[in-house]
Amino acid sequence: MGEKVAAKMIGHRLKTKQTTRDGIKVTQLYVAETIQYEDEWYLALTLDRESYTPVIVISKKGGVNIETTAKENPDDLHSFKFSLTRGITHELISEVSARLEPSPMEVKSLGNILIRLYNLFVSKDATLLEINSLARSSNGTFTCLDARFTFDSAAEKRQKELFALRDAESEIEEELEAEKHGLIYIKMDGNIGNVVNGAGLAMATNDAISDHGGASANFLDAGGQATKETMQKAFEIIMRDERVRTILVNVYGGAATALGPLRVPLVVRLQGTNSAEGLKLIEEAALGLHVESDFGKAAEKVVELARASCS
Structure with missing residues (x-):
């Protein structure tokens, strides 16, 4: 079964809203374990260009195009600006929790993910760390199903190891x-x-x-x-x-x-x-x-x- 699915993907062109009309040729596959989950959330750390601060963007309505959510159901998308110096504090996690009303176990799991995302955001000069979907399991834990990361191109000299991973063959x-x-x-x-x-x-x-x-x-x-x-x-x-x-x-x-x-x-x-x-x-x-x-x-x-x- 897995071979048949892989054959339909390898060598073919992936076309999404993020690609051009021609799409991107698939040359490699990433195989992940299937998990059981209750629903899908959206979570991202990015930069608010107007206020010059990092911001958490989160929604309980993940697994879909986030631009569609922002346009059709803006109340489902929540933003929390925070200090790059102070990072992910207990006060910030409490503020997120007050808006989303997660269970105690969900608060703990979400807090751990936010702290790890923040550390990655700062250490790797990221401009966007996006998890969509962030799967919520019945036991209150979260698992990343898919992610898209963007890093500051001006940081190439500082992040040589990271930029060495760049796959030029998949680019235009x-x-x-x-x-x-x-x-x-x-x-x-x-x-x-x-x-x-x-x-x-x-x-x-x-x-x-x-x-x-x-x-x-x-x-x-x-x-x-x-x-x-x-x-x-x-x-x-x-x-x-x-x-x-x-x-x-x-x-x-x-x-x-x-x-x-x-x-x-x-x-x-x-x-x-x-x-x-x-x-x-x-x-x-x-x-x-x-x-x-x-x-x-x-x-x-x-x-x-x-x-x-x-x-």
């Missing part, structure tokens, strides 16, 4: 190539390419495109120190993607002339100090670019061009 080739040049590239399922400096602006750009009925082919953050060379590499990676019908740029570094004639329309949005002068220079360069200073108009334009190229 373009994302690895971009990383070597100081770029953050994430492949998505749309047909509009993006080149942006700053993660926040990149997310806002993707949202703006979506608001106007389009879909991004990538999330590409060129960083705050973008050079002509890094920008050229960013364009090269995006231009190799045959799905891309047009490109929206929220930063401009002089790469267009080096790349030669572009096979798709390019929309450049520029705003800030001397933006008017910058837009004028781009227009005078006669590179055939579409320039906009308004964020919404730039997103609207790029969606319009993408649709026109598909018709």
